[in-house]
Amino acid sequence: MNEVYAIEMLGITKKFGNILANDKIDIRLQKGHILALCGENGAGKSTIMSILFGLYEPDEGIIKKDGKEVRITDPNEATKLNIGMVHQHFKLIDTFTVLENIILGDESLIEYKDNLNLFKKAFNYLNKHVFKLIDYKKAREEINKIIDQYDLRVDLDKKIKDISVDMQQKVEIIKMLYRQNDILIFDEPTAVLTEQEIEEFLNILRNLKNEGKSIIFISHKLNEVFEVSDEITVIRKGKFIKSLVTKDTTKEEVSSLMVGRKINGFNEKTPKEPxxxxxxxxxxxxxxxxxxxxxxxxxxxxxxxxxxxxxxxxxxxxxxxxxxxxxxxxxxxxxxxxxxxxxxxxxxxxxxxxxxxxxxxxxxxxxxxxxxxSIYENTVLDRYYEKEFSHCFIINEKNIKKYADELIEKYDIRSSGDGNTNVRSMSGGNQQKIIVGREIERNQDxxxxxxxxxxxxxxxxxxxxxxxxxxxxxxxxxxxxxxxxxxxxxxxxxxxxxxxxxxxxxxxxxxxxxxxxxxxxxxxxxxxxxxxxxxxxx
Amino acid sequence: MNKVKSFFNKLIKKDGTKTALTSLWCALLGLILGFFILLMINPSEATYGMSSVLGNYLVFTDPADKLNYFGQTLAKTAPLIAMSLSILVSYKAGLFNLGASGQYSVAVLVISFLGVGLNLPWWLVIILAMVAGALYSMISGALKAFFNVNEVISGIMLNWIALYLVNGILSGNPLVWDNAHSEAFVIESGNNAYIPQIGFDKLFAGNDIVGLGMILILVIAIIIFFLFKKTTIGYELKATGLNKDAADYAGMNKVKNILIATAISGALAGLAASLNMQNGFTSWKLSSVPPDIGFLGISSAFLGGLHPLGVIFSSYFIVHITEGGSMITDLGFSPEVASIMTSVIIYLSGFVFFVKEILRRYDLKDELTRLSRDKEETA
CATH class of the missing domain: 3.40.50.300 (P-loop containing nucleotide triphosphate hydrolases)
Structure with missing residues (x-):
């Protein structure tokens, strides 16, 4: 039997300028499963999930939902496909209440349903097109239902700024459920939580799974990955490494896949007694x-x-x-x-x-x-006040230039011009060389x-x-x-x-x-x- | 020929040239729009109106009149330069001195009492007016440095406090208030506090408000230029303004720098008051809005490309068209038209950084294509 996946992302490639953020990555999420996406920082985890959520469009590759190919060009598209995402930094409005945040963008309006007379019809029409009064009562009922079903206790009338981070996360989850999303993406959800809160969060994940939701969960904390996930996909430096079934693998294997085995330049150091x-x-x-x-x-x-x-x-x-x-x-x-x-x-x-x-x-x-x-000015950023570079508040430009030119020479700092070049126009490596040179030359303990x-x-x-x-x-x-x-x-x-x-x-x-x-x-x-x-x- | 071309190219690439060019563009744009306004209101007189706005003192036929009004324009430019420098200093340090009007008002209070009331010598009055402006400005500075109160908000509040304070204290006070004209006594020539004319009156056909103040402000502008170019204080202020985290990292004292910047800025606003009042030109009148020179200084500072020497020219330009604009009332335009017209020009002058940004992007594109071409060549 051909297994139908909830989500399949095949051969996804995404470039930012010359940087290959994702290089032919395959991700398969089975229905009702929890997939953990593991990798080091900068491995491209967030990028691939942002592609699934429609924040970026891939350069190559296809996305299938329930076996059918889809194109997700923006987050609204993703929402229509019932894909929801909780970002690492929550997208909530601090000064709104929990309830307002949940329905934001998906407000149901007050509408008379039965016994429609002329007045009620007119009201319905006007409200739909002019007043847009929100049916808070109905929304509250629906949300309460979700809260009961998944055991997500939050106070709907509190403002976001007054509730704790783990509560805010619950709000984000309810937000997804309110939109009837069945594919849920969590980007590093536990990074902001304490030990006990993580435990509770993992329980919520299990509840969601039991209710038939499919979940992708980005993390590099292997403990929690092994606790809740069914499958693990490892990516490293933008490349797809391996997909594993959690119960058939070990933490050691996954962590070695995450970091890669190659060790270079290990013992070039001379031994030295501190x-x-x-x-x-x-x-x-x-x-x-x-x-x-x-x-x-x-x-x-x-x-x-x-x-x-x-x-x-x-x-x-x-x-x-x-x-x-x-x-x-x-x-x-x-x-x-x-x-x-x-x-x-x-x-x-x-x-x-x-x-x-x-x-x-x-x-x-x-x-x-x-x-x-300029490079000149930056080379003395934390020592311009020293005798060599200034005297009685007057900057000694000649000495600064001489010193900076030495630094440029010694540390091979390259720019399009001389030391007067604006540092903004330089490459990251050369910018870093200015700092490294400056700090090393100070010859501190x-x-x-x-x-x-x-x-x-x-x-x-x-x-x-x-x-x-x-x-x-x-x-x-x-x-x-x-x-x-x-x-x-x-x-x-x-x-x-x-x-x-x-x-x-x-x-x-x-x-x-x-x-x-x-x-x-x-x-x-x-x-x-x-x-x-x-x-x-x- | 090629040499000339490459020199010109280099000149164009220089940041200063770019700023100057954008300023000119903005001024020109403002003038064109101003002309359209005149056309809409009174087409038959528009051209003549425009020429008198641009010509200012040049519209007079009598050479003596020309000189006299030229002198007047210069004398009125001096306080605006001081105000522009005030805005500029705070802006360079990452602050926005919207409280300059308040500092100006408080300085006026000092000038009125010490200059008119006590008849102190002019230089002492100038110094004390600057001190008053500095202290008043440091209220916002201290609030910012110690309690992180936004200096724009506190500056605006302090403007109103200063305004009503000065209104209340000056009006009706027999020592300083001229009941006949219902304004504070003007500091006339012969008064100790009157800034000496050192012969400028003769140079400018008997104009009695032009004097040493003009020279003084040029010197101050050069000092400010050197402050930012050559001193560690200027270096710290610039660093703080451009990147306060890096300034922090480098161990610069945030509190000290905010206080220094606000003090200098306030002192310059105080100086603006001295240059406006201690030459027999004007005095404090009851008003329900803060003196507008504080806000004019913002336009002038930006039009001058936030350069201590650039603001000399931008201030002159603004005073020039304002003076010229005040003449077109004689041509059947209502006084408001003159104000609208000059405001439009000044308003567009504020676009300098907007235009510069567009130019920068255009430049960046250029740069990128150049870079990629270089890469291909090396590869």
Whole structure:
């Protein structure tokens, strides 16, 4: 028998400029099943789902629903085909109530049904075309029915801004059900939830499945994937890797498929004995300014001269906040930071820079550069006040140019013109070289590098790796934040794995395999770690 | 020939040239639209009306009259330059000083009491007026820096507070209020607070309001130019204005920079009041709307391409057509027509950045095709 799939996406290819976001990806979703779509960041998961939801049109490939080929050109089209999607960032209107948000775009109007006399007919006509009064009563009844059926408790009259994130997610789910969607797409639904909320969410997924809905669920957290999914499709770097039946596979297999087996440039490093401690972080705790959730929870570690310590983890597990805390960009809630034995916890950003921190920030456009400044101006962004570059508030242009030209030469920064070129017009790799050059040249004791090669091509990546390794040779202490396993393995002397704001493991690179690291990063091993911790406490 | 061509090409590619060109385009567009308005209202006099708007003092036949009114136009340009610089400084630092009118009003209060009432020397009155403007502006600045209150909102509120404060304090106060004309006393020549004319009156056929103020504002414009070009303060302000996260990352002090920017901006608004009032030209009149120079400064700053030296020309242009416009009432156009016409021109001047953006996109396309061609060639 030919199996009829709820959704089939065959040979989907999507290019953005020269970047191949999706390369001949096949996805098959069986009716009434939960399909997990797994892959690393930037693997193309969100892109393929956006194609299914009509946000992008594929360059190649076909989409079939219930065996029939369809073309989905925009989200309205998708809704008509009963395809619904919950985006990673909810699409709700903060100041509207839950009820208003659910019916938004699909409002049923007040309409007299029986005993139609002239007045009622006239009203119906006018309301349909002029007044458009909404039948809240009917909508409320329908929604309450859905709430009962799927056990999704929410207060319909509260405003979105007054309810918690997991409630908002329920609103998004009800929204889909209200539109009678039977194919539900969830983009990283658990990224914003706490442990208990995830448990509840997974139950909701099971309920939906039991009611006959077909679900695609994007995640890189393998625990939950294995808990609820029937099938798993793995994609990596835009390519389709494999489809697996969940009960016939293991977490190890999936995680190795996700990250790929190839390990390159592993032990080119010369062995080096780290000494003298430079950075010491003690019990660092940081809160999300809005939800007051602990995004960094009691994190302690140190970095010594001549070693590269890596905070490894999937984006959004608190690594960024740890760096913000150390560099002073965000306030720390609790804990202490020492630099060369000096307590710098309460220093301002400027004072920390002066105390000896160099920082290659994650987001080069947001923090690292001023795009409308020239190369000259950007090379002194955090040291223009130094004696060499200015005196009594007057900028020494000659020295800045001389210094910047050296940097351009040494770090091979290329642009269409000279140092007066606007940084905005340059390629990402060359922009990054300005930052890397600037921060390394400051010759500070501690170099913090956050995702230093993100978005760069292979040549640029290698160049930056070399520069970082050279700093290690020069006996600097280096703190690296990375979510790319290749990078973690080729650079680190020690690996600290972060998951949900905590350090869940510390390893030397030779003690751990990529697959195991991947498991730790996706939280699969957390229970194990907790168990060990508890044992130790006892 | 080729050399000339390449020089011209280079000149065109320069950002400054582009801004200047767009400003000219916008001004021209405004003039054309203004002409249409005149045509609609009174076709027979439209051409003549337009020529007097454009000609301003040139329509006089007597050379002495020409000179005199030229001097008047220059004297009225000075305060607008100060106001444009005020807007410009705050804008460069990422703030929008909509409270300039309020700062101007508060400075007027100081000028009236210290200049007319106490008869202090002119330079001291100027300095104190600037201080008053700066302090008043720093109220918005402090609200922004410490409580993240939007400076546009607080600026507008402070405009009204200043307006009624100044109305209330000045009117009827025997020390400063001229009951006969129901306005504050004008600072006449001979008064200590009167800005010296240093011979300009003779140069401009006896015009009695043109004077040192003109030179002063040119010097200030050059100082502001150097502030942004050559000093660390200017560097920080620009960095904060362009990307406040990066400024943060680099350890720049946000609070300090906001306060500095608002203080300079307010001081310049105060200076505008001095240049307008301390030359015997005008004084405070009871009003129910904030002085419009604060808003005119915005147009002028944008028309000047947000360049400290560019605003000298844009301010002159605006005053020139406003003065010229005030003459067409004699041609049977109602005074409102003159205002509408000049407003349209000024309004379109505000399109500078819109036009520039379009040009930029056009340029980008050009660039992209060039790049792809280069790639093919190398491959």
């Amino acid at each position: 000494h003298e401690e430079v950075l010491r972080v003690e019990h660092l705790t940081m809160l999300d300014p809005f939800s007051k959730k602990r995004v960094v929870n009691d994190v302690s570690f140190n970095v010594r001269k001549g070693e590269i310590v890596t905070l490894a983890g999937i984006d959004g597990n608190g690594q960024q906040e740890v760096i913000y805390g150390i560099t002073g960009i965000k306030k720390i809630h609790d804990g202490k930071i020492f630099l060369s034995k000096k307590d710098i916890s309460t220093y301002s950003i400027r004072e920390k820079i002066k105390a000896g921190i160099s920082h290659i920030p994650e987001d080069r456009h947001k923090h690292g550069l001023i795009l409308d400044f 501690l170099l913090i590098a956050v995702q230093p090669t993100r978005g760069l091509d292979i040549g640029a990546i290698e160049g930056i790796h070399e520069l970082i390794l050279k700093q290690r040779e020069n006996d600097k202490a280096i703190l690296l934040v990375s979510s790319e396993l290749d990078q973690v393995f080729s650079l680190s002397d020690r690996i600290l794995i972060m998951y949900e704001g905590e350090i869940v493991g510390e390893f030397l690179p030779k003690e751990i395999t990529k697959n195991k690291l991947g498991l730790y990063m996706s939280g699969a091993k957390k229970d194990e770690v907790n168990a060990i911790k508890e044992n130790e406490n006892e």
